[in-house]
Amino acid sequence: MKDNTTARMIKDKAFRVIVIFLACFSMLPLLLILYYITRNGIAVINWEFLTQLPRPIGETGGGIFNAVIGTGMLIVLSSILSIPFGITAGIYLSEKSEGKIANIVRLCVVVLQGTPSIVIGIVAYIWVVAPFHSFSALSGGVALSIMMLPVIIKATEETLKLMPYHLKEASLALGVPYYKTILKVILPTGLSGILTGILLSVARITGETAPLLFTAFGNQFMNWNLFKPIDSLPYRIFYYAMSPYPEWHTFAWGASFILVVLVLAFNLIARGVAVKWKVQF
């Protein structure tokens, strides 16, 4: 009997050690990526890099200012396009647990989530670029907003489903119409979850490159016009990395570093919102 116990204890310990080891091992790729990017990119970062426009081929120096601004504009644009639709669809799905339309919408969300980003880029090309005969920030925004939709819809639906029924009851018993109850009571209470979903979807699209190849296209110069091509961090990285110039390669590392920092920041803020603003029931 005693032998059995010892053997079992050893197995228990061994299992635990293996699990911890594998968990740490799975963090390795991330840590390696962060290490490489930081090592190669941080040297390039300086004020000039962040505030100047790219110089033409042959000239030294320059920066990624237009890419940073461009990414910012694309984020704002895609948010404006996706948030209203995403939240309303999420509200609809959380209210209707069954029903033909609701099930179809759910199916579409799932499919959309799995659609390759490059395909979405092509669709945006057909919808926006072709009719306007020009690459544009708008088309980039459209493509990215389509990618944001599933995440926002899912987050909204799940958050609202978690809202306890008695919250709605309290409002309805006061004679508040149903739609107002949703807008003024349920949504504000679920803000933390919805905001988290939005931030996570933004974190995702910040680094999307493929759709932008067909839509925003990229721009050497600063551009504030929505109907013209616009630069972006992923595009700039792609452009510099594919070039034959070593100096541009270092720029690519620098831009990658900025991009990773940005994505990390969005993720951490999302986490902070989820924890700090969450309403406990």
Add this chain to the structure above:
Amino acid sequence: MESTVLKVEDFSAYFGDNQILKNINLETGSNLVTALMGPSGCGKTTLIRCVNRMHELIPGTKVTGKIYLKDDDIYAMQPIVLRRKIGMVFQKPNPFPMMSIYDNVIAGYKLNGIRLKKDEFDNIVERSLKGSALWDEVKDSLYRKGTFLSGGQQQRLCIARALAMNPEILLLDEPTSALDPKSTSAIEELIVELKKTVTMLLVTHNIAQAARVSDFTAFIYLGELIEFGPTEKMFTVPKDKRTEEYLTGKFG
């Protein structure tokens, strides 16, 4: 009854094919507490929710018969209009978590878009919180969110929220079931005090509570109104054998 606030006439309620309430007839008088008591599943919660038409939120419900709130047929009004005249307090205290205590009390006005001057709102808040015996405990933290309040205090906040709308009748659906004994007796004393200004309909599964606070009691069993009368009489000389058995703990 000298001044009838609520009159239920030949009222029946159905969930799909199930008949939950069978031909209920009762009246509640002004400034009185009427208790609805009975074993679980007897229909008392359904009845109280029919009064402010909250049962309609569940699909597949149907009703026959009439309910009158001070001579108005409640089924001839818009539910929203009706519910603004009736206050309801639920089993689990449910103050709005994103609003301050102040905003919670006037939530009925704010959410319905009813605009008043700031000092009018101040008066309403003070009056309602005093009415629910919560004023002294929260008057210095009116603008904080109500999450730090205990269960009993939260329930009093919900009562204040209902009182703020000057309801014609206050519905209390097992208001102390989720509270500890001390908070329960605080709420019971509040109910007895509130009688002076408010008419109340109380659902309770606690027989002793019905005995302590109510003036009239209705005993409901399997959807039927078995007996209805002054609490004093019902608890000393119940007329129906089933009432007697329920009170002496033979079932339920």
Add this chain to the structure above:
Amino acid sequence: MLEEKMIALRKELIEYATHVEGMIDKSIGGLVRKESYTLEEVIEKDEPKANEAEIAIEELCTTMIAQYEPKAKDLRTILMVMKMNNDLERAGDHAVNIAECGLYIIERPELKPLLDIPRMAKEAVGMLKDSIEAFIKEDALLAAMVCERDNIVDNLGQQILRELITFMGADPATIERSMRLLNIARNLERIGDLSTNISEDVIFMVEGRVIKHHKDQEGG
């Protein structure tokens, strides 16, 4: 909720007791002053009122027990009030008996000046008043002292009996009147006993101690 009702209950009992005390005083007073209208008032007006009060107090106690499930001192108080209620009703009946005997006596020649009966009455009514006072003040000591005084009333009763026996022995014509006077003395004696009961109830209410049937004296 219960507190208010308790205050109301005590008030009703005290009013009832005061009414009964008044009935006894009036019946003795009417006898001494030979006022037949006073005695008739006791029988015709005061007694129905006493009966009503008794029923009301009993109903109040019943509903209070049913509605509030009182415990400890509240429970003892309500139960003792019911018992005192009964005793007061009987005291009231004794007052009526005294009045009825009185009506017979005052219409006939006096046997002797009434000295002992009023003295006995004063003592008995004093016991009743003090036992109610003990209830109001919740004073167990005062209540205990009332129990002691029962002897005085009993002794006075014995004295009156012996005196009336001599009267009856001397002259058979005095027998009817003597018997009536004896009846009055018996009624007063019973009022003394009832006051003792009330005092014992007060002690139980206040201290939870049972001293009935001389239980305490036996060390039990």
